[in-house]
Amino acid sequence: MRKVLLLFCLAAILTLAGASVFKADSASAAETLLVCGVCDKTFYKTAERVVREMGLTDKVTVKKSSCLGACSLPPVIEFRGELYVSMTEEKLKALLAKAYP
Numbered sequence: 552m553r554k555v556l557l558l559f560c561l562a563a564i565l566t567l568a569g570a571s572v573f574k575a576d577s578a579s580a581a582e583t584l585l586v587c588g589v590c591d592k593t594f595y596k597t598a599e600r601v602v603r604e605m606g607l608t609d610k611v612t613v614k615k616s617s618c619l620g621a622c623s624l625p626p627v628i629e630f631r632g633e634l635y636v637s638m639t640e641e642k643l644k645a646l647l648a649k650a651y652p
């Protein structure tokens with residue numbers, strides 16, 4: 552019984568500590584732009600360059616991902632929970648310009 556109570560208290564403490572610590576971090580954390588690295592091997596580098604050239608490296612982190620589920624329409628990215636297919640450099644620039652006016 553003591554172990555259960557101890558685990559409950561530990562979980563509560565971690566939850567409270569996590570809530571304050573992680574919320575503070577997430578306010579300043581960069582958003583993630585996922586690029587499928589499976590169906591298109593080159594767009595990841597393009598996305599990194601676009602983010603860098605637009606001066607958004609403190610706001611957007613480009614990460615290579617596994618399959619995003621739209622394999623027949625590469626390049627595929629995911630940003631803010633939305634999936635974008637047949638991406639081009641121009642489409643990505645427009646998306647980021649709209650996201651960060």
Ligand code: FES
Nearest residue numbers: 587590618619622
């Ligand atoms: S392999 Fe790229 S979206 Fe499936």
